[in-house]
Amino acid sequence: MSWLRALRETARSGVTVERKRLEPLAAARGAAGLAIVIAFSLWAFGPAAAASSAFGAFQAAIATFQRSWRPRPELAVVSGATLAVSTFLGYLTVSRPALFLALLALWTFVAGLSWAVGPTIGLIATSNVAIMLVTVTLPTSVAQAAGHGVMMIVGGLVQAALVVLFPIRRWGAHRDALADALAAEADYARRLRQDPVARFDPVPLMQARDAAAVTSWQARTRPAELHGARGLAERIRPVLAALADPAVGVPAEGPARDRVRELLAAAGAILDAAAHAIRHGTPATVPPPATATFRTPDTSTLLKGPALRAATRLGSLLDDVVEATETPVPRPRPRLRLRLRTRPRPRVQPRCGQAFRTAERVGTTPSAGHLDVQGGGSPTGKVKVRPGLLQLAPGAARAIRQEIRPGSPVLRHAIRVASVAAAGYLLGTALPFGHGYWAPMAAVMVMRPDFSQTYSRAVARFGGTLLGVGLATAIGQAFHPGTYLSATLAVLSAALMYLVMRTGQLAAQGCIAAYVVFLLAMGGEEWTQTVPERVLLTLIGGLLAMLSYAVYPAWETPRLRARLADWLAATGRYAATVVGHYAEPAGKNAPDVRTALLASRAARTAWHEAVDRARIEPVRHRGLAPAAAEAAAEAVGHIGRAVMLIEAHLPEPGDPPVPAAAAFADALRTATAKGAKAVRERRVPEWGAVRDALSAWERVGVRDQVVRQGAEMVVDALGQLSDALAAADGGQDVGRPAVGSPSGS
Template sequence: MGWLRALRDTTRSGMTVERARLEPLVALRSAFGLALVIAFGLLLLGPAAAASSAFGAFMAAVATFQKSWRPRPVLALAAGLTLSFSTFVGYLVGSSLTVLFLALLAVWTFASGLMWAAGPTAGMIASGNVAIMLVTVTLPTSVPQAAVHAAMIAAGGVVQALLIVLFPVRRWGAQRDALADALAAEADYARRLRHDPVAPFDPEPLMRARAAATVTRGQARRRPAELQGARGLAERVRPVLASLADPAVGAPAEGPARDRVRELLAASGSVLDAAARAIRHGEPVRLPAPALAVLNAPDTAELLQGAPLRAARRLAALLDDVLETAAPRSGRTADPGSSMLRPTLLAMVPEVLRAVRAELRPGSPVLRHAVRVTAVACAGYLIGHALPLGHAYWAPMTSVMVMRPDFSQTYSRAVARFGGTLVGVAAASAVVQLAHPGTYLSGLLAVVSAGLMYVLMRTGYAVTQVFVSAYVVFLLGMGGADLDQTVPDRVALTLVGGVLAMLGYALYPAWETPRLRTRLADWVAADGRYAAAVLGQYADPAGARRADVREALLAARAARIAWQDALERAAGEPVRHRGLSRAAADGAGEALAALGRGAMLLEAHLPDRAHEPVPGAAQLAEALRTATEAAAKAVRERRVPEWGGVRSLLATWEAPETGVLRGAAEQLLDSLEEVSAALRP
């Protein structure tokens, strides 16, 4: 993709308005908290302090809208308290000498850039705090006033956190949606298997549900019963569905047995959909009677034999468990000891430091982002002071807010911020010129603008920037700023900051395209370890650790998602593929997805502890592990992987249960060969 097309695509992406589910009650609560803070600030401390506290409440509310499984009050407190600290330190340094403040800005911005190593939520909060700090340090006029402003900013975060606790909206709503989406994805998968027995399945909904199920100790004690076990059952249902549908290990491709399999798959989709609806809305399960009749039909034993019959019976039992678990208020209580626990924020500090240290290496995208955003912010601050416009902080503020570690987001956000700022400032300016609002009316207009932004936050960055710009104009007007001077300065410096952000990425990029082969190699190795772990269970049913298979599966899923994300980011970059064409990437990805699916079919029929070891399974597992590790190295070195060792071993392998083991093992080899075929010039 060339630069012109990349710019056109990112511009279109930045200005796109998306259809999204709105959360008006959550937005109303956030706007009410902002109004409380502004009102008390105006009554007790005056317009300037009210503006500071409003920024704290504003950023605290924005943090609660981020995609994070942390408790929302914790996010609000973290955003408010860190902004309070940044503001106070920034004023102490900035009030004495501009050079010192520039040094502080460099340190603060570099640290915020590194926080992307801890995740997008941490990176967003850190970037927002730096951007808002550039505004809030200009409001106080003395050290005592700076302390008061910092305290008011912290109070804004506390108020938003308290409102979330006192007026919860749809408790556990995000976790309910994540689990319901996972069950709905399984239902769709079951229906697709009716027509395509080897249909692909994207594990992202299951991974998202797993992340949502990781809770703090306090959350584990309060978690509803219906959110405790359904995810694990969904994980177990998926391989059973695949093994029932696949002709290699399940029913024949045609005939009465295949017809019954199609009926079972359709019934499974109906049951899973019913469980998803019940969990999403917290209501009783509406049992689909015809579907249950099909799952429990007595003539299934006459139509299916062997492995397909075992899969059908296991599927019926698992779906019964899903329906029972999805029933709300079942009376079960959460056992914190059996939950996947998330560390507290204080306990995460060592983990964050380790993640940051891991990125302090040449070639790290996070490190390059930190260096890039630091240079751009400092350059914007200096340019803003050099231009005869005033309000120098708007250029670096824009740069910090729009810059992200990847190309597409940085460029699309830069375009969206300028377009949104232009519209928002024009609209707010018109209101100011026509109505001449006083202090209290300006505060009310700021609250209304912020409330509209909260409502429409998920519709696109350009839309939110319209109301953010209006909010800042009204809030600064409430604090006594000269709006006639603010409006043109803000538009001009926003353009400067956006252009600097785009130039910064172009001059010091962190392209994903050259790293595609590394991502693909990681997925090859992870899939190989997963398949080898499954075969290891057949080699030693009594002594093998079941947890090894689960850990290998999670690692393979993570590698697959990392590859898909990298491929999506690379698709929008103006960079040549450098040895991995889009067709080769797509073909290799499909082959590796099939490899993981073959391993999953073997996992669906794992022998019990009393089963005799399968001769040759250990040798095949070791050959597969060795071959995929060598293949990963070959992919990184731009060579085509070879699978001669696995092919020769499988040709002489005599498995007693040839129906399942032989069919799935041959699928594994076919997938490996397809990987090589996709990468062959």
């Protein structure tokens, strides 16, 4: 993509208003906390201390809006405390320009590295540095600087207290994540009726899993309906795919296919009802026709073999989903856990899976729903406890250390933002406008580790600052509001920013600019700096940010092969783990399969995020053209989908082992690891060992049709991957056996 087109695309994303759900109550709560802090500080300490405490409360409220499953009060406290430390240290050195410049560069460098921990921590650290540039100008003595720091901490504590005392939709984000996962599977079931190999995006399931990890305090108060449904959702997806796919199920047309379509439609209706119930905290109201579809007696006559097993399994899982929303079962004490796991749960009335469950049983192993209700959120029945912020510190430090290496995009971002902050401060100080912190503040606020966010935010920052500073300065110079009126206008600007911060950067940045202007006026700053001066300094900061990315970029495009190799290796480990269980049957509850699947999903997500970023970068493909990348991703997706079909029919512990499956699994694991290395080195992978292992298995005899078809799909998809990479390198078609493969992943 050319630079002109890339700039146009990123600018459009920066000024586009996203239609997301507004949170007026949360915005009002944040504004109320800000008003309380400002009013108390004005009454007790005066305008300057009020401005400092207001910055702390303002930033703390922003921290509570960041998407995080951890208790948001902790984020508010951490934000206020870190801003206080930054301000105090900054004031101690601000009178010595060289020392302050060194501290600014160091502080900004650390804030840039904090993106390795996650976007929430990165945003908080970056905002603290930007606000620190303003707050260091407010105190007039060391004692005042310490007092201002204390008031910033108080501002964070006030916002945290309001979050605790006035929770808004408590567990709402967790409910939404789980409901979105079930709704996504409902949509998937309906799409499978028309396209038996339709794609499924696992992102909703990944978000639901992330939300299921709770702190020890949250585990004691979590609603019962959030305990088990997520594990069930994970198990439903492969069963839906196995039921619909004609390669391992029923023919593409005929009475059996019509029955499968009816079951899929009913499953969609039941999953939608469960999603609605979890989202609103009410019992599920299942449509009677959907339940009646699973009670139809002739299902066991129309469906045979793997299709009947999948239908039976689906009915059982849907039963458990509905029960998870209807019956708030309290979590038992640890000493009762083993007894409750082995005892079958009584059912009040027959539901989806009861009518034909006896025709061909999948097994008696408790489902993930039973385990989740007892154990708290993981398919293995163990409570998945999320550590607190202090417990996360060693992991955060380890993540930062891992990014201090050549070629790391986070390290490049840290160097870039530190250099720009120092250059912006020097330039802003040298210009005869006064208040030169507007330039480095604008630069730090817009810079992100990737190109698209930096450029889109730069456009939104400049446009929003132009509107916000222009309007606020015009009001100030026209009416010269006093301390209390300026404070009121600052609170109103903050309230509007809290309301629109999720709908577009342009409006949010305008509100932030107006807030800073009104707050500085409340602190005693004269209305001497004009609109053109502030806008010019902001423009300088934005231009420095954009220029830094052009001079010292961290493009995602050259790393696409590495991302593809990671995805291939993770998918190969997942495939080998699943196939290996046919040599050592362990039933549906296989923790190693679950771990391998999660690693494959994470690698898939990293690949797609990299492709999205690379799509709008103004650089050449450097070895992996867009068409080749799409074809290669399609092939790896085929591997994952084929393995998912095999996973839906894992053998039970009592089934006879298949020794030949172990050899095929080992060949898969070794070949995909070597293939990933070949992809990184721009070579075409070879899959002869995998084909030989499959041929040896077929000579022994593959008893299960699902396993045979799935293994052939895997081998065919590996051949497709080599074809795509050979075409990307200008080589010849490596050839592959003519075996059909699914078109979805």
